[in-house]
Amino acid sequence: MNPLLNALLVVVLALNLFALGTSRIVTVIKLVSLQGFLLGLIPLLMEEHLGWSATLASGGAILLKGAIIPFMMLRAMRDVQIKREMEPLIGFLPSMLLGALATGFALLFSKALPLAGEHTTPLLVPAALATIFVGFILLTTRAKAITQVMGYLVLENGIYIFGMLLLGTMPLVVELGVLLDLFVAVFVICIIINHINQAFSSLDTRRLVALKE
């Protein structure tokens, strides 16, 4: 129906896989910010006539996801002095394969979903599901706090893509998604203030005893 929109979503999906496959944190931040920028373009492609809501959604997303948050992340990265994701729970290649599998699954699964007539052709629903899943993989398998936050951002992007289905009818509710970015901001502030390198900051033996139960 909308070839440009579908092409854009395919790029978004590809960015997911790249983000899963790289160990350099700067690259992940750049990939996710590019993804955020592309997502910001979607509202412009969705609406035939540009309303204030679509413009607002688009501008907000580009500014936040594409610029402000990546900038803060880079700043945080400089502060805590880490460059690479060291010990992921699942390796980079396996997690990439898992992401690819999830994407394929999402494509098949969304065929079976009961969708409203105008939503059957664009890739919106499968892209949303796949991105959410990739976000979960990043969030749960990476050890560095910064990469986990990037995972959360990808998860949030997935929800944003799904929100696009509702943009025409309830724009204000869709805008609520922006509030999730507040969390991201808080995370980054946490990292900067406390220099949390890992999700589990203290790794002395006492801590290990506490985790035993």
Add this chain to the structure above:
Amino acid sequence: MAFVMILFPLFMAAVAAVVPSDRLRPWLLPVTGTIHLGLTLLVLARPGLADTTLWLVLDPLGKIVLLVVSLLFFFCSIHVVGYLKHSHTRSNRVFCACFSAFLGVMTLVTWAHHLGIMWVAIEATTLVSAPLVYFERTPRSIEATWKYLVICSVGIALALLGSFFLAYASLHAGIKPTLAFDELLQQAPYLSKPWLHAAFVLMLVGYGTKMGLAPMHTWLPEAHSEAPAPVSAMFSGALLVCAFLAVLRMYQICCMAGEFTFISPMLIFMGLFAMAVAGVFMVGQKDFKRMLAYSSIEHMGILALGIGIGGAALFGTLLHVVAHGVTKGLLFLSAGNIYHAYGSKNTDEVSGALRRLPLSGTLFLTGFIAIIGSPPFGPFISEFSILNAGFATGHYVASGLFLLLLLVIFIGMGATVLKVVQNREPVSESAPQPVFREGLLTVVPPIILLGLVLLLGLHIPAPLSNLLHNAVDFLEVQP
């Protein structure tokens, strides 16, 4: 009225942020608590005040939760003054401001009659309460705060996706989508079923994370045990119940859509699973504040089980919201006193609390007897009525497991509590402990809470009973 009740604590938070004196600032909290409690009682007494706008309505369910939140905050705010006196080493500016704002956003949760506003309010509770967990600034409290933020934010994200799914359910059915609660209740029977189911699952998982249902509960023991005692009491008795209210909203929509048979087994399973997880971790638990946190998970499980059984169990479930809140307030506040007197939460180092702190030790022990559901206290009545309803509606397996798990939890919890209160005091080898004396501020709130727990067990006051019956009627309205 809604705006007054929500904005007043936020205003007081702003005042707390500008008051320069660390000694005077905490006294703003009891002032906030008293006025808020007064307003709450006024709203409950005069139903005419309960409607503000279409999106902010205090329905019978919201009234119960608001009562619990406001009551608990009142007692915790008095205790906080004593607590902050004891730990006067650092500035309490952020703490006081956030604690007051916390009350404001929880009030918004109880008034919200629009799932979008409700979602914003629940997210806000996470954001303003994170600095409260962080207050002690130990590495463990940093870790607890981080876990709390990350896990709850994922839950909140899923709840937003659930709200989107719910909106899509009406879009797919060809109705104009809305998230206003009253309109949703009217639309409920016509919503697209698959999307409604998916929305329910996501919201149960999302808000369930905040509520502390296993297996998404992992933030809860950390946050509850690291936060200062009055904060833990608010978390356990009020915050978790606010998330429960969000689950109840979705529950009601599903019931209106005639989907009770779809959601009931899920809720029963989640409830029993939460109880089982709590039971496993409570047995042999050495950290007594952590033990109380697991007890909160158990009781959230009981609430989920109660609405899963539905029908006759609803009255007991809603009563349990009140009874659990009050009892947990009592337990956390007295546990906080014990923690201060010993400087440790580990039962290896804490024993003989009955000798060192006769009042707090007794309160802690009595609170334990109340929370495990023994007569003549409030939780006994509510748990018994849930159990009764379970057997009456033919949920024999679930009710049997419920009893069994209560027994396991009784044993596990009892071992820890008795270690804390009995035996001799530990011999302090080295430096003398920081001297902590029970003051009026730290002991009177739990004593009054104990009185309330006892009152709930002996005779439910008529106004509360009316409130509960109204709420049950409100929940049970069929299409």
